[in-house]
Amino acid sequence: MQEPVGFGQFVAARSPALLRSAWLLTGDEALAEDLVQTALARVWPRWERIYRSDSSAEAYVRRVMVTTYANWWRRQWRAEQPVAEVPERAARVDGYAEVNDREEVRQALGVLPPRQRAVIVLRYYEDLTERQTAGLLDCSIGTVKSQASKALRRLREQSWATVDDTTKAADRDRP
Amino acid sequence: MTDLETMLRTKLRTAVEPSPEPISVEAVTNRVRTRRRRLTTMAAVGGALAAAIPSVIIATGADDARDIHDTPAIRPTDVGIPAPAEVGSLPLGEPPSTPWSFGQTLHVGAQKIPVPGTGGPDVIGVVEGGWFLLVEREQFHPYAFRTEYGILHADGGFTPLPNLQRTGRPHVQEAAVSPDGDQVAGQAVVDANTGAIVARLPEQASYLIGWGRSGIVYDEAYEADRSAKSILWTPGSDPIPLAREVTDVVSGSSHVVTGKLGGCREVADLHSDGSLTTLWRGCHGLSPVLLSPDGTHVLTSNLSVVDIQTGEATRLFGADEPDHAAPDRAPSWQVVWEDSAHLLLTVDATWLVRCSALSLRCERAAGPLNITPGNDVNLIGPN
Numbered sequence: 001m002q003e004p005v006g007f008g009q010f011v012a013a014r015s016p017a018l019l020r021s022a023w024l025l026t027g028d029e030a031l032a033e034d035l036v037q038t039a040l041a042r043v044w045p046r047w048e049r050i051y052r053s054d055s056s057a058e059a060y061v062r063r064v065m066v067t068t069y070a071n072w073w074r075r076q077w078r079a080e081q082p083v084a085e086v087p088e089r090a091a092r093v094d095g096y097a098e099v100n101d102r103e104e105v106r107q108a109l110g111v112l113p114p115r116q117r118a119v120i121v122l123r124y125y126e127d128l129t130e131r132q133t134a135g136l137l138d139c140s141i142g143t144v145k146s147q148a149s150k151a152l153r154r155l156r157e158q159s160w161a162t163v164d165d166t167t168k169a170a171d172r173d174r175p
Numbered sequence: 176m177t178d179l180e181t182m183l184r185t186k187l188r189t190a191v192e193p194s195p196e197p198i199s200v201e202a203v204t205n206r207v208r209t210r211r212r213r214l215t216t217m218a219a220v221g222g223a224l225a226a227a228i229p230s231v232i233i234a235t236g237a238d239d240a241r242d243i244h245d246t247p248a249i250r251p252t253d254v255g256i257p258a259p260a261e262v263g264s265l266p267l268g269e270p271p272s273t274p275w276s277f278g279q280t281l282h283v284g285a286q287k288i289p290v291p292g293t294g295g296p297d298v299i300g301v302v303e304g305g306w307f308l309l310v311e312r313e314q315f316h317p318y319a320f321r322t323e324y325g326i327l328h329a330d331g332g333f334t335p336l337p338n339l340q341r342t343g344r345p346h347v348q349e350a351a352v353s354p355d356g357d358q359v360a361g362q363a364v365v366d367a368n369t370g371a372i373v374a375r376l377p378e379q380a381s382y383l384i385g386w387g388r389s390g391i392v393y394d395e396a397y398e399a400d401r402s403a404k405s406i407l408w409t410p411g412s413d414p415i416p417l418a419r420e421v422t423d424v425v426s427g428s429s430h431v432v433t434g435k436l437g438g439c440r441e442v443a444d445l446h447s448d449g450s451l452t453t454l455w456r457g458c459h460g461l462s463p464v465l466l467s468p469d470g471t472h473v474l475t476s477n478l479s480v481v482d483i484q485t486g487e488a489t490r491l492f493g494a495d496e497p498d499h500a501a502p503d504r505a506p507s508w509q510v511v512w513e514d515s516a517h518l519l520l521t522v523d524a525t526w527l528v529r530c531s532a533l534s535l536r537c538e539r540a541a542g543p544l545n546i547t548p549g550n551d552v553n554l555i556g557p558n
Contacts, residue, residue, distance in 0.1 A: 016195050020191035020194070024191060041206040113382050121187070124183045124184045125191075138476050152180070152183075153309075157322055
């Protein structure tokens with residue numbers, strides 16, 4: 001099976017950036033790698049048609065990645081994962097567990113439904129405009145705005161709950 | 176940008192450092208091979224089935240659906256929303272007939288009712304005795320608020336609904352009003368007048384999509400090891416898993432929007448037994464976003480108004496779509512169905528504009544307003 005021209009170079013150059021976004025979406029390093037591999041595998045047959053530059057191909061792969069992610073929880077996606085892939089996952093070691101920000105972000109994003117999480121990642125990490133986000137998700141700008149608004153409200157509430165818990169703990173510990 | 180948004184951007188970038196190692200092309204190649212073997216097997220099975228039982232029809236509920244997959248001829252039009260500089264020249268019409276909020280004020284016809292709290296309310300719907308809101312209270316931290324559900328009355332009084340407070344984890348996100356306006360649902364179903372709990376949502380309920388004539392639709396908790404579903408439920412009955420993901424419930428009707436993000440989506444009739452009858456399907460820019468209250472028209476993701484009966488699509492914005500992304504993360508651009516014949520939308524962070532879904536003739540309904548992130552508009556459709 002012949003690898004499409006330019007595909008290997010693209011994966012080497014751009015997969016780290018794709019993995020970062022995928023981690024923000026999934027909150028798990030192994031799932032992030034699954035997501036990126038799945039998106040790249042889906043793009044493979046169309047590579048020669050979609051590749052014009054690294055940036056345009058990356059935008060296409062991101063679209064596939066985001067929509068794949070948002071629809072993952074709608075079906076038993078694990079049935080699609082071949083057992084043969086497991087060793088590759090196991091070889092990676094999560095060296096980031098001790099980073100507080102990483103865990104905080106993972107927990108914060110973890111309470112959001114997939115669609116809201118996708119909007120937050122696209123708007124505040126990828127820095128896409130509302131219009132670009134709407135185009136990628138094939139929804140209206142108003143939908144992007146309302147999903148972001150709901151997600152931010154949820155994150156604010158969670159911050160309140162965290163602050164509240166911290167305050168209560170401090171009160172308990174106070175002599 | 177708010178403090179929370181600034182903090183969020185910083186933390187998202189910090190959280191993904193240092194950069195991960197590249198994925199191996201071999202891993203992708205293996206996945207492509209496996210995918211091809213699986214697709215080949217599925218095709219063979221499908222072919223065998225088709226050969227053995229040629230008359231089998233896999234029911235999708237789409238027999239009567241009008242399918243639009245390719246972009247139809249969207250006719251040029253001199254109606255619709257004009258360029259921003261010309262919106263102020265549109266004729267002035269009546270004020271919006273549905274409630275709308277601007278900053279901390281709820282507009283109901285000519286009446287202006289102050290809303291408690293800060294940050295702009297989330298007006299969920301109309302109930303007997305007032306409007307069901309979510310307000311933000313007590314900014315305890317630069318980006319931490321406590322929120323409160325309650326009923327805003329015409330005299331400006333606010334009655335909290337403590338039985339809907341989202342406390343602890345997990346809890347149900349979002350809320351909805353019953354079609355008759357007598358009850359509201361969130362963490363529980365409560366009487367809108369007394370605040371008393373009528374029923375508790377099933378334990379797996381995580382995200383409330385809406386409340387239509389067929390019942391409450393919610394999503395189950397999102398877990399990586401389960402296939403979550405959209406569920407139809409009414410108090411006192413068992414939850415009914417739905418065959419497709421519901422993304423929107425048209426309040427007060429039996430219509431819903433179903434489908435996958437980024438893919439084709441359908442307008443469907445949701446029946447009380449959980450079955451779905453597809454009325455219309457759109458893809459790639461023509462995905463349905465907002466269905467009119469009477470179910471005859473759809474506003475799509477590329478801002479076209481589609482007549483479901485004829486399939487004719489017309490762009491809402493007569494010329495190129497205005498760039499609502501500038502300034503970024505600024506006031507919301509919104510659109511709702513004011514009634515079955517009219518759309519109400521914010522334009523250029525300055526005007527509320529009403530457009531006829533039949534003629535696409537537009538007029539100003541309110542403004543000029545100075546819509547800013549801290550003083551935003553929230554349009555509310557009919558219940």
